[in-house]
Amino acid sequence: MQISSRFTIAVHILICIETFKNDYKVTSDFLASSVNVNPVVIRRLLQQLKKAGIVNVTRGSGGTDLEKPSDEITLLDVYNAVECVEEGELFHFHENPNPLCPVGKNIHSILDIRLKKIQEAMEREMNSVTIKDVMADTKKLITIC
Amino acid sequence: MQISSRFTIAVHILICIETFKNDYKVTSDFLASSVNVNPVVIRRLLQQLKKAGIVNVTRGSGGTDLEKPSDEITLLDVYNAVECVEEGELFHFHENPNPLCPVGKNIHSILDIRLKKIQEAMEREMNSVTIKDVMADTKKLITIC
DNA sequence: GATAGATGTATCAATCATTGTTACATCATC
């Protein structure tokens, strides 16, 4: 199972905000057109990003901008903002292993540390990339294409 | 979204096979009782593990054992065997970004390398743990509890 | 070769998360 497209859409949103901040009012309709999804999907994501302190959303007159400098927002911040799972739990554990079986009884103790390390490896990599880094890539590509 | 419980169940199965290989015939019913799911769920997983060359399943008389030594089976092997996504693609990308928007047009080029590195970090960690390692943990815990 | 016990697999239902969509209350500004 995959990490939902909420994550890539959220990053797409942040790139748009930074790319167009001087030239357009970045509304949910504007973003919806770039991502090519329903504006409500964008608004829902903006709410999650706002709760996480990543963006500002202006009621009434409309528009969005970053709440923090782009080099203080990491991909992990975005991931945690939009993934709806407790503590970003990456693995779904089977719920009721048999406590009468020595393996079933201990399976959580056996695997939890291993799974945690795997999740941490992923999060460490996510934490090493900021929106500023991604913007640098973006600028290069846009000037070429 | 989370990695499905197929993964933890598959590891649970492999631990059971190794733990009980000398004392019981490890059937799908036996495994189903330890994991506490329907036997068909176990058989489906065993088929996937078999296709990946990880286990043998004996038709007719029944029973399962490892196809390879436990130190030649990594958690990544198990993950790839039971996750049903192409190449273990961890991230679900939104499908149709707007090609008329400079960001929408380039979003794949911008993010693909970053996402790949994140996935690789996870896979590297998974690849560093073998079933033999997990069995060592298991034996310690079972003798204590 | 008939039987028993097991696997292999099709099929269907239940559940859940995601995603798409409409609708409308609310807000800020002109």
Next chain:
DNA sequence: GATGATGTAACAATGATTGATACATCTATC
């Protein structure tokens, strides 16, 4: 007040997962 935007509820459609039943098929053994 009118306008254009956000905030959010509500509901449908889709798809993946998981649970369950059923039965064909296989193998060992009597």
